[in-house]
Amino acid sequence: MYEIEMDPQTKLPVRIRMVLCTAIRGETETNKAKKIVGGRHVAFQFDYTLSDYGKVEKTSVPVAAMKLLARD
Amino acid sequence: MCRARVFLTLLAWTSLAGLVRAGEGNSAGGRDGVDKPSLPNAPSPAVALQTIVKNFVNAKNYRVKVDVLGGYSTVEDHAVGQAMVREAYAGEVDGGLMNIPNVKVFRTLKKGAVFIDGNWKDILSDQRTVRIDRLFKFPDVILGNALNNASRAVWLAPDPVATAVNSTGYVDDGSTEYDPDWKPSGAGAAEKAKSGKKAKSDQKASSPRTVVFKKSKDAEKAALAALPRVIRVEAPPEEALKNIIEVQNSNCFGAG
Numbered sequence: 102m103y104e105i106e107m108d109p110q111t112k113l114p115v116r117i118r119m120v121l122c123t124a125i126r127g128e129t130e131t132n133k134a135k136k137i138v139g140g141r142h143v144a145f146q147f148d149y150t151l152s153d154y155g156k157v158e159k160t161s162v163p164v165a166a167m168k169l170l171a172r173d
Numbered sequence: 174m175c176r177a178r179v180f181l182t183l184l185a186w187t188s189l190a191g192l193v194r195a196g197e198g199n200s201a202g203g204r205d206g207v208d209k210p211s212l213p214n215a216p217s218p219a220v221a222l223q224t225i226v227k228n229f230v231n232a233k234n235y236r237v238k239v240d241v242l243g244g245y246s247t248v249e250d251h252a253v254g255q256a257m258v259r260e261a262y263a264g265e266v267d268g269g270l271m272n273i274p275n276v277k278v279f280r281t282l283k284k285g286a287v288f289i290d291g292n293w294k295d296i297l298s299d300q301r302t303v304r305i306d307r308l309f310k311f312p313d314v315i316l317g318n319a320l321n322n323a324s325r326a327v328w329l330a331p332d333p334v335a336t337a338v339n340s341t342g343y344v345d346d347g348s349t350e351y352d353p354d355w356k357p358s359g360a361g362a363a364e365k366a367k368s369g370k371k372a373k374s375d376q377k378a379s380s381p382r383t384v385v386f387k388k389s390k391d392a393e394k395a396a397l398a399a400l401p402r403v404i405r406v407e408a409p410p411e412e413a414l415k416n417i418i419e420v421q422n423s424n425c426f427g428a429g
Contacts, residue, residue: 103315103406104406105225106403107403109402113228114225117312137251139249141246142246143246146242149238159267160265166279170279
């Protein structure tokens with residue numbers, strides 16, 4: 102599941118939430134649609150905050166790092 | 174450095190045998206997803222999502238933070254009751270390059286470099302940075318995944334508690350209809366110029382059809398505050414599998 106919150110003036114995303122779940126066999130309750138409705142299950146929540154659009158200064162990348170990034 | 178932010182991959186859906194669909198429920202502060210017809214003056218959430226992603230692709234750079242919380246849950250809204258993983262990262266993204274200064278990491282969508290013991294090494298050479306690579310996705314990826322499922326997008330009704338009078342919701346400037354064929358591409362500059370000018374002209378030209386009250390500024394603000402600003406997208410069950418595998422590959426959930 103994804104939730105995207107946007108700045109109403111710029112229409113840019115300012116917050117993104119991603120929720121990942123997986124059932125545990127024998128412990129998770131699901132309905133007919135295989136949707137988790139209860140019981141013990143694994144859940145991960147990722148909460149992103151985005152800001153300062155266009156305000157980030159360029160960073161110089163060291164040559165050694167650049168070589169690693171450019172490698173196939 | 175290639176503009177990796179243009180990629181927005183199409184995911185290969187895999188079957189999710191034995192697993193269930195990625196989370197759902199009231200994770201957004203207790204609000205239920207509300208379909209468009211019940212939100213007056215709200216445009217299509219798919220159109221809004223596409224507009225948001227288009228604007229994001231055309232953004233030059235930004236700062237991003239992520240808080241990761243993982244563990245066991247026993248409730249329907251998937252709130253983590255027994256936390257096993259807590260991570261937080263912050264980075265700056267310029268073009269297709271992310272800089273995470275706290276851990277001295279530079280990364281693109283495909284590669285990463287970390288400064289360890291006086292040398293620059295591959296991001297996958299150290300367990301700590303493998304976790305970063307697996308858990309800290311580029312927002313481009315997530316937005317691309319959401320856009321691929323735009324048909325499942327719904328608006329979340331504005332939270333009356335959190336919404337202040339001065340805040341506003343999504344105001345349709347009439348600039349778009351949903352374009353199912355649009356995919357982010359490298360033509361960011363031209364598109365940015367076009368969308369920027371069009372958005373400005375539309376904002377000037379469009380009538381304030383979303384304004385319900387015209388008698389007072391407070392009433393006008395209240396009307397705008399009632400418009401939605403959060404889109405929820407339920408991914409199909411198959412998509413969860415790939416994401417869960419990446420989390421497992423980070424080895425953040427322990428060996429046991």
